[in-house]
Amino acid sequence: MKRMMILLVLLVSAAGCFRVKVDPVEVKPITLNVNLKVDRQLDDFFAFEKTGAGAATTATSTQPPAAVK
Amino acid sequence: MTNKTQRLTSVAVMVLGIGLLASIAEAGRKEELRDKFAGRYAAIQELKAVGKLGETFLGYVDAVKPDYLNDANVKKLMTEENADRSELYRLLAKETGVTPEDVAARNAARNFTKAPAGEYLKHADGVWRKKG
Numbered sequence: 001m002k003r004m005m006i007l008l009v010l011l012v013s014a015a016g017c018f019r020v021k022v023d024p025v026e027v028k029p030i031t032l033n034v035n036l037k038v039d040r041q042l043d044d045f046f047a048f049e050k051t052g053a054g055a056a057t058t059a060t061s062t063q064p065p066a067a068v069k
Numbered sequence: 070m071t072n073k074t075q076r077l078t079s080v081a082v083m084v085l086g087i088g089l090l091a092s093i094a095e096a097g098r099k100e101e102l103r104d105k106f107a108g109r110y111a112a113i114q115e116l117k118a119v120g121k122l123g124e125t126f127l128g129y130v131d132a133v134k135p136d137y138l139n140d141a142n143v144k145k146l147m148t149e150e151n152a153d154r155s156e157l158y159r160l161l162a163k164e165t166g167v168t169p170e171d172v173a174a175r176n177a178a179r180n181f182t183k184a185p186a187g188e189y190l191k192h193a194d195g196v197w198r199k200k201g
Contacts, residue, residue, distance in 0.1 A: 037165050038175045045099070045157070048107045 095160055102153050102160075112146055122147060123189035123197060124180040128173030129154055133189045133197050 113130065116122040121137045122130050129151045138144045158169040158176070165172070181190055189197045 034165065034167055034171075035175060038161065038167060038172055039179065041161050041165060042172070042176050042179055045103060045161070046106070048103065049110065 095163075099157070099160055102157050105149070105153050109146060109150060113150060116143060116146065117184075117188050120189055120199075123191055124177065124184060125191040126174075126177050126181075126193045128158065128175075128177040128180070131191060
């Protein structure tokens with residue numbers, strides 16, 4: 001029993017010496033591809049907005065300062 | 070061909086057939102939705118231009134002030150538009166393998182970008198801001 005305890009303590013101590021290196025998981029390109037796919041689907045679907053009446057509007061900044069009361 | 074093989078083949082053909090029919094039905098539904106959006110487009114743009122409706126960060130339209138919903142036409146257009154958007158987001162999510170909320174968020178970003186100056190946009194903090 002005593003031997004087992006010593007062995008266990010040694011094993012636990014040794015475990016601290018190991019270093020496991022894990023490569024970072026790269027998810028950004030996948031997310032980007034999915035977003036592009038969704039954006040393309042939306043652009044295709046709403047293509048009529050570019051040709052439809054009253055659709056010719058110019059895009060500007062998306063950071064407006066004035067808040068509605 | 071054994072009975073078992075024939076049965077398996079029949080089941081496979083049926084599954085493929087059902088899948089094909091479902092795809093055709095979804096494509097048809099998208100066409101219907103596009104027609105509905107296109108038919109409503111000018112009216113929605115007009116309401117946005119006068120500041121009664123605006124795009125939200127959730128990918129839907131909303132009344133800039135609650136009082137505007139007292140106008141039955143505004144309420145009707147908004148309700149119909151949002152119901153169709155919800156269905157469209159579900160369909161596109163299924164096609165692209167993302168959630169409907171993801172599609173809605175992409176559409177919100179798209180609408181914010183292409184909105185002309187003067188239109189109201191509801192940001193994630195819940196505040197309506199006029200685009201400059």
